[in-house]
Amino acid sequence: MFGTSGVRGPVGETVTADLALDVGRALATDGAATVVVGRDARDSGRMLARALLAGLTECGADVVDVGVEATPTVARAVVREGADAGVVVTASHNPAPDNGIKLWAADGRAFDEERNDRITEIVETESFDFAGHDAIGTVERRDAVAGGDARRLHERALRETVPLPDDLSVVVDLGNGVGRVTADALHAAGCDVETLNGQRDGRFPGRPSEPTAANCETACEVVAATDADLGLVHDGDADRMMAIDERGRFVSGDALLALFARREAGPGDRVAVPVDTSLLVADALAAVNADVTYTPVGDAFVAAEASKPGVAFGGEPSGAWIWPERTLCPDGPLAACVLTALVDAEGSLAALVDDLPDYPIRRDSVRTEAKRAIVERVGEVAVAEYDDVSTLDGIRVETEAGWFLVRASGTEPLVRITAEAREADDTDALFETARDLVERAAADAS
Numbered sequence: 001m002f003g004t005s006g007v008r009g010p011v012g013e014t015v016t017a018d019l020a021l022d023v024g025r026a027l028a029t030d031g032a033a034t035v036v037v038g039r040d041a042r043d044s045g046r047m048l049a050r051a052l053l054a055g056l057t058e059c060g061a062d063v064v065d066v067g068v069e070a071t072p073t074v075a076r077a078v079v080r081e082g083a084d085a086g087v088v089v090t091a092s093h094n095p096a097p098d099n100g101i102k103l104w105a106a107d108g109r110a111f112d113e114e115r116n117d118r119i120t121e122i123v124e125t126e127s128f129d130f131a132g133h134d135a136i137g138t139v140e141r142r143d144a145v146a147g148g149d150a151r152r153l154h155e156r157a158l159r160e161t162v163p164l165p166d167d168l169s170v171v172v173d174l175g176n177g178v179g180r181v182t183a184d185a186l187h188a189a190g191c192d193v194e195t196l197n198g199q200r201d202g203r204f205p206g207r208p209s210e211p212t213a214a215n216c217e218t219a220c221e222v223v224a225a226t227d228a229d230l231g232l233v234h235d236g237d238a239d240r241m242m243a244i245d246e247r248g249r250f251v252s253g254d255a256l257l258a259l260f261a262r263r264e265a266g267p268g269d270r271v272a273v274p275v276d277t278s279l280l281v282a283d284a285l286a287a288v289n290a291d292v293t294y295t296p297v298g299d300a301f302v303a304a305e306a307s308k309p310g311v312a313f314g315g316e317p318s319g320a321w322i323w324p325e326r327t328l329c330p331d332g333p334l335a336a337c338v339l340t341a342l343v344d345a346e347g348s349l350a351a352l353v354d355d356l357p358d359y360p361i362r363r364d365s366v367r368t369e370a371k372r373a374i375v376e377r378v379g380e381v382a383v384a385e386y387d388d389v390s391t392l393d394g395i396r397v398e399t400e401a402g403w404f405l406v407r408a409s410g411t412e413p414l415v416r417i418t419a420e421a422r423e424a425d426d427t428d429a430l431f432e433t434a435r436d437l438v439e440r441a442a443a444d445a446s
Contacts, residue, residue, distance in 0.1 A: 001123065003410035004300060008091050011044040013213030015099045017051040020089070021125075022056025023101055026122035028137070029129040030105055030115075031087040032056075036104075038066045038074035038150075039089035040237040042202030044099045046087045052101070056135035066150040067143025070178045070198065072240035073154045075329030079108045093210035093235035094412075096203045107309065109328035110300035146399035151181050154333065158185040161326060162337040165344035166190030169385060171231040171244070172336070173219040175209055176201040179238025182333040184342070196222060202236070209236040211319060213250035216242070219374040224248025230349045231346075232336040237301070240319030244341055244349040245269035253317030254278035254361065255353050257297065260321060260335070263342060264313035265290035272305035272314035272322075274298070275393050276405050276418045280359050296393030298410055303328045358367050360427040366438055370445040371408035371415045377441035378406045397434075401426035404434040 001007055007023070008017050027035060029337045035056055039045035045068075066077050071088045078086035085103035094100070102121065103111040111119070122128065129318055131137065140255040141147035158164075164186065172183045173196040179294020182200065187193045197206030203401050208215045211233040214383045223231040231244030243251045261271040267289040271283055274297040282292045293311065295301040299320045306314030314322040320330035327334065329397055343349045368374060379395045388398035394416075402421025409416055421430035 001120040001401070002111075005410065006100050006110070007093060008098060008100030010097050010318060011099045015044075015048065015101070020048040020051035020101060022123045022128075023053040023087075023119065024052040025059045025128040026055075026057035026119045027085055027087065027103065029122050029127070030063035030118055032061055034064065034079055034083045035079070036064045036066060036074060036078045036083045036086040037089075038069045038071075038077070038086075040071070040091075040202065041068055041176065041200040042091065042096065042236075045089045045202070048099060048101070052087060052089065054137055056400065057139060058131065058138070060131035060135050060194040061137045061333055063137060063139045064146055065141050065143060065252040066138055067141070068178055069150055070154070070181060071331065072239055072327065072329045072331035072333060073110045073150050074102050076154055076157065076327055077150045078104050078106065079327075082106075086105065089238065090237040092237050092239060095208065104329065105303040107328055109303040112126055113306060114299055118137070120255070126172055145237060153182075153446060155181050155185045158333060158337045159189060162191035163341050164191070164332070164337055165341065168192070168344055169342060170194070170341060171196065171219060171223050171228045172209075173207075173216060173231065174198050175322070176204045176206050177209065177212065177231050177234055177236040177238055177330055179234035182232060182238070182336045185333065185337055189315055191340070193401040193436045194222070194226070194228070200203065210237050211240055215248055216244065217265060218433050220244050220248045220250055220337075222411055230340065231250075231341050232339070234320070234332045234336075238332040239330040241335040241339075242319045243349065245353055246348065247350050249350065249353070251349065251353055253319055254280050255356055256315055256319075257281050257315045259352055260338070261285055261290070261313055261344065264323070266308070266312070269312040271308050271396075272302045272311050273397050274302060274316050275362075275390065276407070277317055278359055278361050278420055279402070279422065280356060283357065290317050294392060297407065299330045303330075334398065353408065359420055361418065361420055362427055362431040363416070363418045363433075364410070365414040365416050366442070367414055368442060369413050370442070371413060373445045374415050374438060375408045376440040377408055377444055378437045381437055381440070402430055404430045406434055406438055
């Protein structure tokens, strides 16, 4: 039921009020006595959140409802309230017809596989522990309309923990999502902030929610045409953050990961990254005598590794960034503030990016309903043909020239293909090899 980022899919098909009701029931049945709930700006979230609240209270849980807020704002509220769990109704960067449910532990990290599996079992067996008439849970509204302060407290935490400049010009593209805490924090610090797509609208009319280079062309043009020092872009629930340098160039997630990792790690430290991360990050860390530790793809896995001793930072090239000493939730606004402070200290994001080696990396996806079978077949062939094969998440093959990865998406019906080497010809050859393996496996599965 749960993928790498909770339950996610089309409303009325995968994600329904019945599902939300049962997840609420299951979470309370599993022992969560107090639960913080929030949602993103999608209209379907109203219906799903109400069903979720009904299920939680029906099984005796008390709810703190913070309303429409960024995912990291909700996750921070879970810790601050001393709650047993949190729920965010969101499909994150997925398109408008989708929605989802993501569960958060008391320490502010996403539920791990074991806890998700427990919730799934309770839902599937309908083994709910209903409360008696005198033990129904309560709902306390702490949204902005009711005077809630979750966003304000998040903003204050950002300004108190990050040395924000007071003289930079920053373009913030909110993508019609719920990440305004970034603009608020930078503005309060004294930055000149221009927002794009600042009106909350779960249909995402300004641009598609996912902050990719293709989707952020307008933001790139605005940064290039103005005197902005950098641009910052979020997805629909602001757990992700990507960036644009002062020349209007979209900065790759691998480059951002290398910059953040090099900033946070020192000799002997480790940085948690997923298996689809560029060699660029390992090389950047080697320069400061630090190292990478690989995880499966998904912020829950990165957060679990980042919580271990000796891990200074965790991140994913997709735009999820985790500072374990501050929060175990990917916090797009925190990343935006840290990057702004870094640019202020170093003078130029473009110069920082240009200082990194440029390793050619290729990524693509194949849409299929047989993603698991295809990856399993690719693994069988890869193990027979190559000496260095990892099955930590999908199939990662290391060669003398570089590496390629074939893995099933945790949230969509896709097989993802990634290849990288230090030379373009080697990257192309590895990518075509990986694609050929997927095509052969797809033919076998059909």
